Amino acid sequence: MNDESNFISTQLLQKVYPATKRGQEDLTVFDKVNFNIRKGEFTTCIGHSGCGKSTILNILAGLAEPTSGSVMMDGKSVSGPSLDKAVVFQNHSLLPWKTAIENVAFAVKSRHPEWSLLQIRKQCVKYLEMVGLNDSYNRKPSELSGGMRQRVGIARAFAIESKLLLMDEPFGALDALTRGIIQEELIKIWEQTQQTVFMITHDVDEAIFLSDRIFLMTNGPYARVAEAVVVDLPRPRDRSQIVHHPDYYKIRNHLVDFLVSRSHELSGSSNGAEERQEESGTVDGELLLPPDVNPALA
Amino acid sequence: MKYDRIITAALLSVGFFLLFLAVWHIGTYQEEHTVEAVELTSEQVAILEEAGMSASDKETYSSQGLTFDQINQIASMGLTLDDIEMAGGLEAFGFTTGGAAEEAKTGFPSPALVWEEAYYQLSDPFYDRGPNDKGIGTQLKYSLFRVGMGFFLAVIVAVPLGFLIGMSPLLNMALMPYIQILKPISPLAWLPVALFLIKDSEKASIFVIFVCSIWPMLINTSFGVANVKNDWLNIAKTLECSKFRTAYSVILPAAAPTIFTGMRISLSIAWLVIVAAEMVIGGIGVGYFVWNEWNGLNLASMIFAIFIIGIVGLCLDLTLGQFVKIFSYED
Numbered sequence: 040m041n042d043e044s045n046f047i048s049t050q051l052l053q054k055v056y057p058a059t060k061r062g063q064e065d066l067t068v069f070d071k072v073n074f075n076i077r078k079g080e081f082t083t084c085i086g087h088s089g090c091g092k093s094t095i096l097n098i099l100a101g102l103a104e105p106t107s108g109s110v111m112m113d114g115k116s117v118s119g120p121s122l123d124k125a126v127v128f129q130n131h132s133l134l135p136w137k138t139a140i141e142n143v144a145f146a147v148k149s150r151h152p153e154w155s156l157l158q159i160r161k162q163c164v165k166y167l168e169m170v171g172l173n174d175s176y177n178r179k180p181s182e183l184s185g186g187m188r189q190r191v192g193i194a195r196a197f198a199i200e201s202k203l204l205l206m207d208e209p210f211g212a213l214d215a216l217t218r219g220i221i222q223e224e225l226i227k228i229w230e231q232t233q234q235t236v237f238m239i240t241h242d243v244d245e246a247i248f249l250s251d252r253i254f255l256m257t258n259g260p261y262a263r264v265a266e267a268v269v270v271d272l273p274r275p276r277d278r279s280q281i282v283h284h285p286d287y288y289k290i291r292n293h294l295v296d297f298l299v300s301r302s303h304e305l306s307g308s309s310n311g312a313e314e315r316q317e318e319s320g321t322v323d324g325e326l327l328l329p330p331d332v333n334p335a336l337a
Numbered sequence: 338m339k340y341d342r343i344i345t346a347a348l349l350s351v352g353f354f355l356l357f358l359a360v361w362h363i364g365t366y367q368e369e370h371t372v373e374a375v376e377l378t379s380e381q382v383a384i385l386e387e388a389g390m391s392a393s394d395k396e397t398y399s400s401q402g403l404t405f406d407q408i409n410q411i412a413s414m415g416l417t418l419d420d421i422e423m424a425g426g427l428e429a430f431g432f433t434t435g436g437a438a439e440e441a442k443t444g445f446p447s448p449a450l451v452w453e454e455a456y457y458q459l460s461d462p463f464y465d466r467g468p469n470d471k472g473i474g475t476q477l478k479y480s481l482f483r484v485g486m487g488f489f490l491a492v493i494v495a496v497p498l499g500f501l502i503g504m505s506p507l508l509n510m511a512l513m514p515y516i517q518i519l520k521p522i523s524p525l526a527w528l529p530v531a532l533f534l535i536k537d538s539e540k541a542s543i544f545v546i547f548v549c550s551i552w553p554m555l556i557n558t559s560f561g562v563a564n565v566k567n568d569w570l571n572i573a574k575t576l577e578c579s580k581f582r583t584a585y586s587v588i589l590p591a592a593a594p595t596i597f598t599g600m601r602i603s604l605s606i607a608w609l610v611i612v613a614a615e616m617v618i619g620g621i622g623v624g625y626f627v628w629n630e631w632n633g634l635n636l637a638s639m640i641f642a643i644f645i646i647g648i649v650g651l652c653l654d655l656t657l658g659q660f661v662k663i664f665s666y667e668d
Binding site for chain 1: 566568569571572574575576577578586587590591593664666667668
């Protein structure tokens with residue numbers, strides 16, 4: 040099963056937080072989470088707070104362990120973090136005592152320990168320029184604006200040229216204007232590098248603008264990926280033009296409808312889940328994947 | 338606005354200092370005491386002359402305010418004024434003249450006297466006139482050496498150990514009870530133990546400084562290391578950094594401000610403790626100097642030494658404060 044269609048595949052992921060107090064029940068945040076990501080695909084994940092999106096991302100990154108289930112990447116099981124999986128955290132998480140370029144260099148040096156200082160610098164400058172940081176290389180994070188910091192974080196993640204890029208609400212703390220600009224830069228870089236991306240977001244428009252597919256998660260506990268919405272809008276996409284595309288609002292309405300009502304209706308419980316056919320998460324030994332839905336064709 | 342406040346604060350500081358000097362001066366002020374000559378009766382004069390006291394000596398004593406009884410005592414010892422002055426003056430014999438008796442009542446030295454003493458001491462800070470009479474500079478040199486050695490040894494032990502404790506929750510749990518028990522023990526309590534074990538007062542005082550310096554550094558280092566932001570550690574993990582590289586390029590710089598703050602606290606405590614330790618151990622050092630001046634009732638010199646201790650302590654603190662500043666970062 041090592042073809043392009045399942046570069047990443049999660050198999051029956053489950054996360055249970057054991058009860059901390061006596062008399063409390065264990066908390067199963069999500070259960071039977073299956074999805075595939077194709078190579079070079081830009082995917083986003085939307086769901087309400089508490090459905091375990093961040094935990095899933097951390098499991099993909101190898102920073103957290105699922106209670107059960109596994110993640111396959113490129114045919115190999117993911118065990119622990121590695122340079123193959125770059126992560127952009129929600130709060131930039133740059134090292135504050137290093138300048139912008141030193142932060143990126145720290146990552147590049149980890150990827151290419153054999154490189155000369157000049158080579159490292161060239162790589163850093165290349166990616167810092169890509170994210171639009173042209174003259175602030177030598178500033179420390181505290182001297183950069185929120186948007187700039189997040190750009191450095193993105194440059195750091197791209198600069199190690201990993202196979203998979205994981206982003207946990209990278210623009211969550213930014214104002215709408217900055218957010219829009221960085222989204223455009225992000226998509227430009229992605230079109231050049233063709234990395235596989237899995238990104239968590241709360242922003243429906245952001246998801247449509249960036250994604251090939253959007254994973255919709257039901258509410259927790261017992262959250263799961265209910266469906267994968269295919270965004271078939273042509274690329275390269277333009278922020279101002281995309282909203283005029285006839286399919287845009289079909290997709291958008293579908294997503295909003297899911298978030299407002301269906302995410303709750305579909306949310307599992309320990310009893311409710313048993314009634315459903317997909318209770319086991321598999322059908323005839325095959326993983327039951329969330330259906331691809333294309334609202335534009337509906 | 339900012340400069341305004343700095344200037345106002347500086348003026349206020351100077352004002353407080355002048356106020357302090359004024360209070361001190363008034364508190365220790367005494368009127369010029371003119372010694373009233375004691376009138377001797379002709380009967381008394383006859384007795385003194387009979388004892389063999391010359392008329393001029395007798396004049397001198399009485400003009401210095403000695404009573405007849407005291408003069409008679411001198412006469413009975415058969416000493417001339419020259420003998421007495423060669424032996425160190427009247428005070429050396431326990432005779433207090435009228436003026437000296439007044440001074441003994443308000444013996445606290447005036448600011449001017451301390452200033453004079455300071456000028457005298459600082460004009461030749463490294464003089465050496467025997468084991469009990471060395472300049473303040475020499476005393477400071479010894480004290481600073483002890484503090485430096487003890488502190489340096491404590492850094493060598495406490496920082497790496499604190500690093501290990503901070504990195505390993507297991508070690509932390511296993512060692513914290515001992516640290517918590519040892520920490521509140523007054524470092525001076527270790528002095529007899531050190532003297533018994535090391536049998537060298539110099540090394541014992543260094544040991545005492547070592548013991549008192551170690552705890553704040555140990556606790557601060559382990560706290561700083563244990564509380565490095567998880568995000569930063571995750572970054573190191575995703576970059577497949579080795580344990581050593583993570584420790585060196587993420588944990589160490591992240592914990593550096595906390596570690597240096599621990600060092601700063603330690604050094605302040607070490608400077609407090611050395612004075613007490615030297616009072617007990619004796620020999621040489623600012624602590625002993627203060628104690629020795631007190632024993633010799635050289636109060637002006639003692640107060641001068643106390644000021645010097647404060648100023649040196651401030652300098653030590655500022656030095657470490659600079660390190661904290663260099664290694665701190667804004668998150």
